[in-house]
């Protein structure tokens with residue numbers, strides 16, 4: 139089946155590069171100048187400099203042309219997903235749509251697949267998530283991802299069609315678990331970056347990563363996810379990658395917070411809005427999410443990193 143990608147940022151372009159090894163892929167960007175530059179230079183200078191774009195990857199500023207493909211991958215930032223889908227709802231109705239964003243929508247508390255379902259009840263929806271830096275995918279390095287789809291038959295088709303020589307896709311029908319694993323790990327990565335940035339040490343990071351994982355499970359299971367999904371690529375796998383690598387923008391935002399440095403606000407950092415969305419839901423439902431609350435406190439500058447750690451360390455002692 140033919141593939142089109144909506145969103146020519148780092149990840150959409152990287153996925154396009156990988157999939158274009160199997161056949162033609164259309165890549166839509168809203169910015170016609172960016173499309174012209176990609177066509178002329180055969181490079182995505184801003185996000186993937188030095189990686190040549192093959193002729194089979196076809197940048198386009200024509201949404202409707204790109205949307206004619208059988209499978210559409212949506213690779214825009216989470217907080218922009220509703221706008222992109224609703225702006226093009228007519229042409230997207232009934233299509234096979236694979237959300238590639240990681241986050242929880244601030245206004246609704248929904249994950250990526252749920253936002254699409256909310257807008258397009260007739261769409262055939264899946265989610266592609268898991269540990270995968272765009273730079274690695276773009277350079278053809280080995281990567282394993284999770285393809286989540288409630289419709290098992292469609293999931294099998296997508297798993298086959300979106301697997302490439304360097305992208306190996308595993309399948310699950312637990313869309314909520316996959317969605318929340320990918321969203322919540324970004325919040326924990328901000329926390330881990332902050333402790334490293336503040337010089338609090340690798341042991342503190344290991345503690346946050348592990349207790350953060352417990353927090354992710356708590357929220358995901360409360361929303362109906364299966365625990366084993368959180369233990370897979372979309373949860374633990376991506377958590378480990380994002381909490382331990384300077385390549386992660388969420389982790390780098392955390393490093394800046396920990397060091398008291400400014401961070402470029404134009405960089406896509408999904409964990410910031412997700413932390414706020416999740417903290418709001420936790421407050422409503424009474425779920426215990428102390429690390430998420432600490433991250434919101436750091437982002438809002440209500441807390442210093444030392445205050446946040448002191449709060450976490452002084453919580454009542456409990457069983458693990």
Ligand SMILES: NC(=O)C1=CN([C@@H]2O[C@H](COP(=O)(O)OP(=O)(O)OC[C@H]3O[C@@H](n4cnc5c(N)ncnc54)[C@H](O)[C@@H]3O)[C@@H](O)[C@H]2O)C=CC1
Nearest residue numbers: 146147148149168213214215216218239240270271272406
């Ligand atoms: N970069 C990475 O390594 C990975 C990113 N992701 C996820 O992919 C999603 C996209 O991230 P990136 O590509 O990295 O971000 P990015 O910042 O590199 O690119 C985002 C793209 O979306 C476009 N965009 C923003 N708002 C738009 C709108 N309203 N309409 C049309 N286009 C719009 C921007 O122009 C930009 O080209 C995020 O949810 C991220 O978590 C997932 C795995 C890896």
Ligand SMILES: O=C(CO)COP(=O)(O)O
Nearest residue numbers: 268269270271386387388
């Ligand atoms: O999701 C990612 C890797 O799997 C990318 O992480 P960042 O968005 O933090 O860069």
